[in-house]
Amino acid sequence: MTRGPIRLDVAVGYAVPRKGLPAAVSFRKWVAAALAGRIREADLAIRLVGAREGRALNRHYRGRDYATNVLSFPADLPEGLPPGIRMPLLGDLVLCAPVVAREAQEQNKPLADHFAHLTVHGTLHLLGWDHANAREAEAMEQLEREILAGLGIADPYTLPD
Template sequence: MSFSIDLQVDVDDKDLPGADAFERWVSAALKGHRTRGEVCIRIVSAEESQTLNREYRGKDKPTNVLSFPFEAPPGIPLDLLGDLAICADVVRKEAQEQNKTLQDHWAHMVIHGTLHLLGFDHITDDEAEEMEALERKLLADLGIADPYESA
């Protein structure tokens, strides 16, 4: 598999996973779907997350992960999958509220966002079931417990 990650960190947070962890999680999500590609992961503040969420989803609050799939213009072959904007503050808060390790929740958010870049969604119940089942499997393969099971 040939892929690359452009990791952009715009927050000062000593507990962020290392670049190797982000690569492992993106690789897990892409396995069986893509053999190559580039993903930009931007770790953002609550303020930036809120601005992006308001601008692109009409929701005026920060959120855990936003996915921006890339669509190449016709006739331009690019292996860019798209961008993820992940809010470090929201990920930390959710991990605490859900009694999950911070590292495991980061893994879930990266895999969840990457699956969105691949075209998976959770708007309908059927889509949600398919996406959540895939997330459970990918995380289990990494030794991470079911993120949807109540703690």
């Protein structure tokens, strides 16, 4: 586990109208919370998309023909970088705004809290966390709860009354 501040560059792009969506500074805060103590420096991009683009990306990269809430694309550079070039590229996150909004409403959660949860969740995927089996899912969910609690956000796996 690393200590101290991290150098973080988060580029946030909106491919949908920004009205009602969290500001880029919020996404940066949520990514920083997910990375705190785990990595020293990172560059990543977050893109907020509509249902059509979300569905196309999910179909192309995961073979699933529907828009999902978050997609994580780790920066896997097996060929490496040229000598002398250091790039702390972590990867990209794609958040499908209408899916996130629908889920937040269905689960009676504040929209910003749901975006925070999915940003933390996606960032942990970029770090290599997964939920392919029950044990991994439990560990990842517990880490998400801890990170979100540090941000003052309720347990995302407990539905409010």
